[in-house]
Amino acid sequence: MPHSENVFRPQADLGIGDDCALVSVPAGMQLAVSADTLVCGVHFPESTSPFDIGYKALAVNLSDLAAMGATPAWFTLCVTLQDQSEQWVEAFCDGMASLTRIHPILLIGGDTTRGPLSVSVQVMGLIPVGEALTRAGAQDGDDIYVSGCIGEAALGLARVLKASENQSSSQYDPMLDRLNRPTPRVALGLALRSVAHACIDVSDGLLADLNHILHSSGAGARLDLDAIPVADGASTMQSITAGDDYELCFAAPAHRRDTVNELARALSLPITRIGVITAQPGMVDQNNHPLTPTGYTHF
Structure with missing residues (x-):
C-alpha cells in the first residue's frame, strides 16, 4: 500500500479471550457501527468457495464503513457451521485475512455455533465528529455520481446459476470476481467526507x-440512463436494479466536479456523473419518464 507507514492500525484495550472486548475511541472521533449476515443459498450459492465467503463477508461490511467515510478499526465474527472441514475453515479465514492486509482492521471477538451455514460480521470504524457521510443531505442541483461499473456482479451470479456441473470452477471469470470479491471503496469514502453531501453503497x-438517499434527503433525481456505466453484455435496466455491486453512489455540489475528477485520477477509479438531484420528489430518466426504484428485496 502506498504510504503504508501512515496507515491507521487499530489496537484493542482487551481483545479476544474475555467475555467482552474493550476498545477506546480517540477524542474527537465517533464510532461507526454496522453489521451484515450472509446466509448460504440466500446471499451466496452453495458452490461458493470458502475463501470467497470469508472475503465477501468482511468486504460487504467494509463497504458500509466506506459509505459513511469511516476508517476501519475493529470487527467481530459469528459463524454458524454445519459440517465444514478444518481445511474449509482455514480457507475461509484466508479469504478474510486477505482483506485485513489491505484494510487494517482488528478482529476482537465473536462466536461459533452449529447449524446451517451463515456468517455474521459486525464492523466498527472511526470518523471525526461531524464529518460522517449519511444518506441525508443531498441538495437540489447536486450532481449524482457512481463509482466503478454497475451490473457485473449480477452477470457473475447469472453465470454461476446457469453453470453446468462439469464446468470448471477454477476457470477465471472477472464477473465472478466482482460477485465474490467486491472491492470496498474505503479510500473513496474517506476522500468524499469533504466533498459529498450524501452517500450510500450500492x-x-x-x-x-439511490432512492434511500432521496427519501432521507426529501429530494428527487433525474438520471441519464445512457451515462450509467454498466457491464458489457447486460442491459441498463438489468444492471441498475441488480445488487451486489458495492460501489458508492453519492451526491456532490456541481462546483466540486473538478475535485471529483481529481479523485478518480488519484484513485485510478472510474467515477461517473449520472444525474442530478431535484427538488421535485421522485425519480425520472433524462426524458422525464418515471423510474421505479426496484432492487433486491430481503423479504
Missing part, C-alpha cells in the same frame, strides 16, 4: 439505494 441495486 448493495441492493443502484435505483433502490
Whole structure:
C-alpha cells in the first residue's frame, strides 16, 4: 500500500479471550457501527468457495464503513457451521485475512455455533465528529455520481446459476470476481467526507439505494440512463436494479466536479456523473419518464 507507514492500525484495550472486548475511541472521533449476515443459498450459492465467503463477508461490511467515510478499526465474527472441514475453515479465514492486509482492521471477538451455514460480521470504524457521510443531505442541483461499473456482479451470479456441473470452477471469470470479491471503496469514502453531501453503497441495486438517499434527503433525481456505466453484455435496466455491486453512489455540489475528477485520477477509479438531484420528489430518466426504484428485496 502506498504510504503504508501512515496507515491507521487499530489496537484493542482487551481483545479476544474475555467475555467482552474493550476498545477506546480517540477524542474527537465517533464510532461507526454496522453489521451484515450472509446466509448460504440466500446471499451466496452453495458452490461458493470458502475463501470467497470469508472475503465477501468482511468486504460487504467494509463497504458500509466506506459509505459513511469511516476508517476501519475493529470487527467481530459469528459463524454458524454445519459440517465444514478444518481445511474449509482455514480457507475461509484466508479469504478474510486477505482483506485485513489491505484494510487494517482488528478482529476482537465473536462466536461459533452449529447449524446451517451463515456468517455474521459486525464492523466498527472511526470518523471525526461531524464529518460522517449519511444518506441525508443531498441538495437540489447536486450532481449524482457512481463509482466503478454497475451490473457485473449480477452477470457473475447469472453465470454461476446457469453453470453446468462439469464446468470448471477454477476457470477465471472477472464477473465472478466482482460477485465474490467486491472491492470496498474505503479510500473513496474517506476522500468524499469533504466533498459529498450524501452517500450510500450500492448493495441492493443502484435505483433502490439511490432512492434511500432521496427519501432521507426529501429530494428527487433525474438520471441519464445512457451515462450509467454498466457491464458489457447486460442491459441498463438489468444492471441498475441488480445488487451486489458495492460501489458508492453519492451526491456532490456541481462546483466540486473538478475535485471529483481529481479523485478518480488519484484513485485510478472510474467515477461517473449520472444525474442530478431535484427538488421535485421522485425519480425520472433524462426524458422525464418515471423510474421505479426496484432492487433486491430481503423479504
